[in-house]
Amino acid sequence: MTDTLTLEEQLAMTAGAAMWSTVGYEKAGIPALSMADGPMGIASGRVDERDIALLTPCPTALGASWDVELNARVGALVGGEAIRMGVDMVLAPNVNLARSPLAGRAFEYFSEEPVLAGVLGAAWTTGLQSTGTASVVKHLVCNDSETDRDRMNAVVDERTLREVYLLPFELCAQAGAGGMLAAYNRVNGDWCAEQHHVLTTIVKGEWAYPGLIMSDWFGTHSTAATLHAGLDLEMPGPARFLGFRANEALAKGDLDTGRIRDAAARVTRAALRFRQDKTAPIVGRDADNLLVEAAAAGFVMLRNEGGLLPLVPGRDRHIAIIGPNAAAPCYQGGTFAKIAVSPQAARPLEAIMARFADHARVDYEPGVDPQPRLPSMPVTPCRDLGDGFASGMTIDYYDGQQADARLIASETRDTNSLVWFAGVHDDVAMLGQPARIVARGIFRAEQDGDHIFYLGATGPVVMRVDGAEVLAQQEPIPSSDVMGKLKSGDARSVSLALRAGQEAAVEVEFTYDPARVHGLWYGIRRPDTPEAMLARAVALAGQADAVILMVGETSDASVESKDRGDTHLPAEQIALIEAVTAANPRTAVVANVGHAFDTRWEDRAAALLIAWYPGEGFGEAIAQVLAGDREPGGRMPVAIAREESDYPAFSLTPDANGDLAYAEGTRIGYRGMADPRHTLGEGSGYADIALLAARVELGDDGGLVVRATVENRSDRAGSDVIQIYRRAPELALCGFAKAHLAPGERRDILIPIARRRLQSWRDGWVDIENPGLFAGRSARDIAFDLSLPALEPIA
Numbered sequence: 001m002t003d004t005l006t007l008e009e010q011l012a013m014t015a016g017a018a019m020w021s022t023v024g025y026e027k028a029g030i031p032a033l034s035m036a037d038g039p040m041g042i043a044s045g046r047v048d049e050r051d052i053a054l055l056t057p058c059p060t061a062l063g064a065s066w067d068v069e070l071n072a073r074v075g076a077l078v079g080g081e082a083i084r085m086g087v088d089m090v091l092a093p094n095v096n097l098a099r100s101p102l103a104g105r106a107f108e109y110f111s112e113e114p115v116l117a118g119v120l121g122a123a124w125t126t127g128l129q130s131t132g133t134a135s136v137v138k139h140l141v142c143n144d145s146e147t148d149r150d151r152m153n154a155v156v157d158e159r160t161l162r163e164v165y166l167l168p169f170e171l172c173a174q175a176g177a178g179g180m181l182a183a184y185n186r187v188n189g190d191w192c193a194e195q196h197h198v199l200t201t202i203v204k205g206e207w208a209y210p211g212l213i214m215s216d217w218f219g220t221h222s223t224a225a226t227l228h229a230g231l232d233l234e235m236p237g238p239a240r241f242l243g244f245r246a247n248e249a250l251a252k253g254d255l256d257t258g259r260i261r262d263a264a265a266r267v268t269r270a271a272l273r274f275r276q277d278k279t280a281p282i283v284g285r286d287a288d289n290l291l292v293e294a295a296a297a298g299f300v301m302l303r304n305e306g307g308l309l310p311l312v313p314g315r316d317r318h319i320a321i322i323g324p325n326a327a328a329p330c331y332q333g334g335t336f337a338k339i340a341v342s343p344q345a346a347r348p349l350e351a352i353m354a355r356f357a358d359h360a361r362v363d364y365e366p367g368v369d370p371q372p373r374l375p376s377m378p379v380t381p382c383r384d385l386g387d388g389f390a391s392g393m394t395i396d397y398y399d400g401q402q403a404d405a406r407l408i409a410s411e412t413r414d415t416n417s418l419v420w421f422a423g424v425h426d427d428v429a430m431l432g433q434p435a436r437i438v439a440r441g442i443f444r445a446e447q448d449g450d451h452i453f454y455l456g457a458t459g460p461v462v463m464r465v466d467g468a469e470v471l472a473q474q475e476p477i478p479s480s481d482v483m484g485k486l487k488s489g490d491a492r493s494v495s496l497a498l499r500a501g502q503e504a505a506v507e508v509e510f511t512y513d514p515a516r517v518h519g520l521w522y523g524i525r526r527p528d529t530p531e532a533m534l535a536r537a538v539a540l541a542g543q544a545d546a547v548i549l550m551v552g553e554t555s556d557a558s559v560e561s562k563d564r565g566d567t568h569l570p571a572e573q574i575a576l577i578e579a580v581t582a583a584n585p586r587t588a589v590v591a592n593v594g595h596a597f598d599t600r601w602e603d604r605a606a607a608l609l610i611a612w613y614p615g616e617g618f619g620e621a622i623a624q625v626l627a628g629d630r631e632p633g634g635r636m637p638v639a640i641a642r643e644e645s646d647y648p649a650f651s652l653t654p655d656a657n658g659d660l661a662y663a664e665g666t667r668i669g670y671r672g673m674a675d676p677r678h679t680l681g682e683g684s685g686y687a688d689i690a691l692l693a694a695r696v697e698l699g700d701d702g703g704l705v706v707r708a709t710v711e712n713r714s715d716r717a718g719s720d721v722i723q724i725y726r727r728a729p730e731l732a733l734c735g736f737a738k739a740h741l742a743p744g745e746r747r748d749i750l751i752p753i754a755r756r757r758l759q760s761w762r763d764g765w766v767d768i769e770n771p772g773l774f775a776g777r778s779a780r781d782i783a784f785d786l787s788l789p790a791l792e793p794i795a
Contacts, residue, residue, distance in 0.1 A: 001028050001272075002028070002265050004028045007250070008244075008247060009025065010264035011243065011264070013264040014233060014234060014242040014243055014246070014263045015233070015245070016234065016235045016238075016239075018236065018423060019237070019421070021034050022271065031271050031272075033088040034088050035088065035089040036085065036090060038078055038091060039059055039093060040055055040613075041055045042081045042339075047338060049413070052340045052342050053081055053085065053339050054077065054287055055291075055339040056077065056078060057074070057295050057612065057613065058332060058333065058594055058614075059107070059108050059109055059110045060098070060106065060108075060110065060111075060613070061298035061611075061613060062110060062294065063109075063116060064634035064636065065120075065294065066634075066681075066736060068119060068123045070293070072124065072126055073294075074127065075125060075135075076128065076131055076279075077287060079127065079129065079133040080131055080282045081281060083132070088274045089136055089178065089274060090135060093138075095110065095118060095169060096108075096144045096165075097111070097164065099144040099669070100145060101595050101638070102145070102563045102564045102566070102567070103564075104333075104561065104563045105146060105333065105560055106595035107558050107594025107595060110168075111637040112596075113637070113668075113680055114167040115167070115734065115735070115757065117168040118167050118169075118172065121171065121172050122171045122174065122177075123175075129176065129178065132278040133278070134178030134179055134274040135179070136179035137169055137172040140169055140180050140183055141166055141169065141187060141195075142165050143185050143192070145563055146560065149184050149185050150184050151186075151658050152660050153186035153660065154185055154187050154660055160665045163760065163761055166198070176211075177211060178212070178274055180211065181215070182195070182213060182215050182219060210269070211266065212263075212267055212269075213230060213233070214233035214235050215233070219235075221241070226242065227242065227246070227260065228256065232266045232267060233267055292620045295617040295621035296621040296625050298611075299610065300609070300632065300634035300683040301683055302599075302678055302682065302683060303605065303606070304607045305606045306606055308546065311546055313355070313358075317360055318543065318544045318545045319356055319362045320543070320548070321349060321547075322364070322540060322576070323366065323548075323576065324550070325551055325552040325553075326364065326548070327347060327348075327349045328347075328370035329618050330553045330593075330613055332613050333558035333613060334557075335560040336419075338555070341616050346619035347619050348618060348622045351622065352626065355623040356627070360545075365536045365540045366537070367537035369525075369528075370554075371525070372554065372570065372572075374489065375523040376416050377416045377522055379391070379506060380441060381393065381440075385410055385411065385412055387412050389412035392415070393506075394410065394412055394441065395413050395418070395437060396438045397409040397429055400433075401435060401511045408428070411428065418520045418521065419518075421516065431516070434511070435511075436511045436512075437509075439507070439522070440507045443506055445503075445526075448498070448527070451497075451498050451525065453465065453495075454492070454493045454525070456490055456491035456492065457512075457518075457520045458485045458515070459477050459510060459518065460473060463506070463508050465506055466504055466505050470494050471493070476513065483516075483517060486519040487559070487561045491523075508522055534572075534575070534576060538579045538580060539583075541584040546588070547584050547587040547588070548587075548590065548626060549580050549605070550590045551573045553569075557594075567595075568598045569593075577605070581605050586606055587604075588605065588606060588608075589608050590610075592612075595638070598644070599678070600677075612634075631686055631719060632684075632685055635682060635777075635778070636683055637680070638669060638670075638680070639669050640676060641673055641677060646674075648668060648673065649662070649663075649668065666729075670731070671732060679780050681778035685720070687718020687720075688714040689710060689714075689718055690711050690713055691710055693708070693784070694706055695786070695787075696753075701755075702755050703752060703758075704752070704755075705751065705752050705753065706735065706773075708737075708751060709748050710741065710747065710748075711745070712743055712746070717740070717742050720738070720777060721736055721737070721777065722739060724751055724773060724774070725774055726772055728772050732757075734758070734771075735753045758771050771788070774786060
């Protein structure tokens with residue numbers, strides 16, 4: 001079809017048409033494609049709390065499931081959401097690796113192990129694309145951290161690049177992924193969008209990948225070098241370096257016309273493949289059930305002394321729920337792909353109380369502040385806009401900064417953080433010119449005392465309470481620093497004494513200069529003290545027969561464009577764990593985190609359950625797992641070190657030249673830890689499942705198959721993950737299978753081991769002479785050593 005287009009028209013297809021769409025030509029039968037971000041669902045692109053969509057467990061939680069079939073079904077769920085929202089291509093899955101526990105987006109990564117990440121990422125891709133929606137796998141490649149990601153250079157040797165960091169992308173390519181997204185960073189000196197060795201030599205050449213490769217948003221830096229490297233599509237549009245911007249380079253003869261035609265053909269193939277034959281979405285109760293199932297499948301139980309879990313309903317007459325994450329759960333991390341969750345989603349607190357209501361007295365205390373950084377803005381609108389919203393701020397948009405500026409739009413926004421993008425929010429915010437936004441609401445105090453008001457913005461901003469100025473940030477922010485200010489989210493605060501029942505009129509006036517993006521954030525913290533919250537929690541723990549202690553993170557703990565400083569839970573939460581477990585050792589700690597974290601306090605608790613960021617099914621899933629209605633089905637997708645110095649890769653700060661050396665090579669994560677606190681694959685459920693035997697057989701494809709015999713020795717259904725590792729040239733996962741068994745069931749499961757898992761890169765793929773295979777249920781559980789049959793030589 002591109003044959004009917006001029007060369008200039010084909011060149012125009014190498015850049016997006018707008019922020020979230022491609023160029024199409026109706027005359028040639030080439031439709032435009034719409035896109036959305038989506039590792040955990042379909043983000044609206046507007047970062048708008050009113051654009052509600054289904055929120056799945058984060059990839060780390062899906063990785064913890066070790067369940068190929070479940071990941072495919074979750075991918076299909078997201079694909080259905082894409083269809084519902086008119087989206088043709090989803091920027092997901094993210095198959096970068098959790099190289100360091102400090103990575104700000106580690107919750108978006110399936111695992112630190114490339115085989116696990118690749119197999120599950122490919123399954124998710126297959127599920128998504130079964131709906132007729134394209135998967136755009138990201139971020140190619142070595143975008144495994146956030147510090148200086150727009151500038152840093154990942155320095156990585158060829159063997160490590162191919163065996164570790166490219167492997168998940170290769171498996172997704174084999175699964176037929178529609179596209180791949182080139183990362184922001186450099187690899188061995190070249191921008192990822194200009195990395196000819198990766199994009200063309202390996203992906204398009206050796207893998208014979210037929211899909212399109214696009215840039216991450218604003219991730220291009222050149223014209224000819226980018227096209228020659230193998231990038232097909234620059235996003236977003238309008239064009240910056242490719243598309244019509246490349247006409248001059250074409251006229252000068254700097255561009256290869258064959259490369260232009262190839263790029264246009266790849267965009268065209270995607271357009272024709274993913275604009276038709278859509279399936280029906282998974283909706284209603286089926287969607288809700290899948291989200292609960294997927295959340296529970298990723299919960300990892302690492303400790304259960306004395307059989308505290310499950311808390312069999314009726315056994316304990318008084319149950320205490322303690323901790324900030326019971327009432328303020330962390331469903332997801334803080335990226336621009338954030339999903340607006342349905343207000344009907346049950347929080348863990350409500351779901352647990354409902355499950356045990358007929359069997360025990362259940363009381364709650366947070367113990368520490370659930371919103372330590374930026375609290376919510378609990379106000380009613382200053383006026384009724386007829387939009388049906390009874391809570392939130394009334395936002396008025398003006399076309400200038402002065403008092404006589406024209407009001408151009410108004411809306412009610414029930415959020416404490418607002419973001420506007422040029423090309424996305426042009427209907428309300430005129431970001432291309434100096435303008436003004438005013439937010440107003442009425443706050444009603446529920447108790448006497450000091451209330452703390454917070455305010456931050458990407459430009460001059462003032463907060464007034466009952467007409468009096470209480471907070472101000474008058475310094476203008478250069479447009480080049482706006483994104484940095486937005487990402488930091490830093491806020492100023494002031495304390496105001498209010499009486500119970502007192503109403504206060506809150507007004508925030510934000511003036512801004514032209515920029516691609518702007519943001520405004522605010523909140524109000526009600527009276528309380530850390531000492532009083534802790535004392536109430538400890539007193540409750542001492543009275544209860546059992547304690548459910550829910551700790552973890554807020555959505556701004558794991559953020560895009562910023563890595564963490566350490567692996568610890570907040571100090572006040574560790575103090576809460578120590579105090580509560582001292583008051584009642586029958587405490588089950590539920591950790592709501594998105595990455596490997598320090599657990600040196602775990603021996604204080606009878607039980608430890610890691611819930612990750614489990615999506616909107618969190619409440620129902622944790623209530624069912626704690627009560628024993630479901631199994632905690634997860635196994636560790638990452639290892640936890642005893643000390644931070646034990647992580648093979650920890651610091652994510654590039655050197656003075658911008659280089660970040662992948663010095664650990666292939667010994668990433670558990671592979672390079674001599675004695676981890678918890679290693680890859682660890683965890684247990686409630687059922688007693690035994691691995692009775694394992695042996696190796698030849699497969700039909702030149703690889704191997706491990707036949708493992710498993711038996712459920714308990715009276716309840718359960719699951720386990722049988723894992724196959726090699727010892728040489730370093731410890732590495734080669735294959736796995738999750739077995740779901742009925743009570744008393746015994747059967748064989750087959751675990752394929754691809755020939756490549758028994759090879760290493762040495763200027764070509766060569767067989768490992770003595771890989772030393774073993775079968776077990778974690779990376780250090782050597783249940784059975786496996787003898788290998790003779791393999792045919794590589795052709």
